[in-house]
Amino acid sequence: MGVIGYGLGVIGAALGIGLAAYGATTSMARQPEVQGRLFTVFILASAFVEALALIGFVVTLIA
Amino acid sequence: MNPLDKLPEEMEELVDSFSSTPVAGDLNVGITQYSFWMFVAIIILVAIIFTFKKKQAASGLVPKGRFVNGVEYLVEYCRDDLCKALLGDTWREHFPFIATMFFFILANNIVGVIPGCKPGTGCIGTTAALALVSFVYFIYVGMKNKGVLGYIKSLAPAGVAFPMNALVWVIELFSTFLRLVTLAVRLFCNLFAGHVVLGTFAILASLFFEPIMQGITMAAVGQAGASVFWVAILLVIYAVELLVAAIQAYVFTLLSAVYIQLAEAEEH
Numbered sequence: 175m176g177v178i179g180y181g182l183g184v185i186g187a188a189l190g191i192g193l194a195a196y197g198a199t200t201s202m203a204r205q206p207e208v209q210g211r212l213f214t215v216f217i218l219a220s221a222f223v224e225a226l227a228l229i230g231f232v233v234t235l236i237a
Numbered sequence: 238m239n240p241l242d243k244l245p246e247e248m249e250e251l252v253d254s255f256s257s258t259p260v261a262g263d264l265n266v267g268i269t270q271y272s273f274w275m276f277v278a279i280i281i282l283v284a285i286i287f288t289f290k291k292k293q294a295a296s297g298l299v300p301k302g303r304f305v306n307g308v309e310y311l312v313e314y315c316r317d318d319l320c321k322a323l324l325g326d327t328w329r330e331h332f333p334f335i336a337t338m339f340f341f342i343l344a345n346n347i348v349g350v351i352p353g354c355k356p357g358t359g360c361i362g363t364t365a366a367l368a369l370v371s372f373v374y375f376i377y378v379g380m381k382n383k384g385v386l387g388y389i390k391s392l393a394p395a396g397v398a399f400p401m402n403a404l405v406w407v408i409e410l411f412s413t414f415l416r417l418v419t420l421a422v423r424l425f426c427n428l429f430a431g432h433v434v435l436g437t438f439a440i441l442a443s444l445f446f447e448p449i450m451q452g453i454t455m456a457a458v459g460q461a462g463a464s465v466f467w468v469a470i471l472l473v474i475y476a477v478e479l480l481v482a483a484i485q486a487y488v489f490t491l492l493s494a495v496y497i498q499l500a501e502a503e504e505h
Contacts, residue, residue, distance in 0.1 A: 211322070214318070214322065214491065217484065217487065217488060218491060218492070218495070221423060221484075221485075222419075224423075224427075225419060225427075228426035229422060229426055231426070231430045231433075232429055232430055235433060236252070
């Protein structure tokens, strides 16, 4: 049961990371010189999203 | 004779092995396995820094050799990408704090990835303490720059009409305290989850390898083949974990720098 819950929860995080990567790659393709600054923002955004998925993982294991 | 039957109880044992157990003393006053590996990481870090200083002094102004250049690269990365890029003119003031955080977390994470070692940051106590240090630091910076009342007022953005102003202020106050929680939980969860996944694949590999030790049959050979597959996945995840160790140190310090920058910023 917990595994199914984790799977449901991770859908959102997967969408979020996918959107962030999509945005980063398209803007990098349009403006390659912005790559350095964009990478920082991308990692930052991914960290926020990824934390949610990881909290789900840990809660599944502990609960 | 399905090796997967044993997995649930092995998993329980694995998760149990992550809870803090004292190596010396007891849980109130003593050293748990996490703090033990934290001390190891600190000793390694201090040793690296002192050898770096010594070698750098010996080689003169131009750095020579892989070791000196490597450490210098890390420090410059921290200086340019974390401090100068985010903090602007005041980077010099905050560089010691940011660099300390970065190298401490990096050393802990890297030590934790070595098989048999535990990460000092894989325990909620350590990460909560680190987050608290960062929290107090950026609040202090904000209060020093704007004054105590000025900082408290500056949580709500200027230019919002009165009733909304108060509401936004409450939300911002809440999100400021939430930073403390998210900083701690993010680092802890990343390390914990990563190590659980590593452990799971190691257990799978050993469970599938067991039958062939007892006698060579067709099924046992097949399961040993699966075991090789698990080991291959384990190696890939190990590489990912090394990456995560570096990225999480980066993310923690990056977020601290962003919060400091927000605290320092003029009315936004």
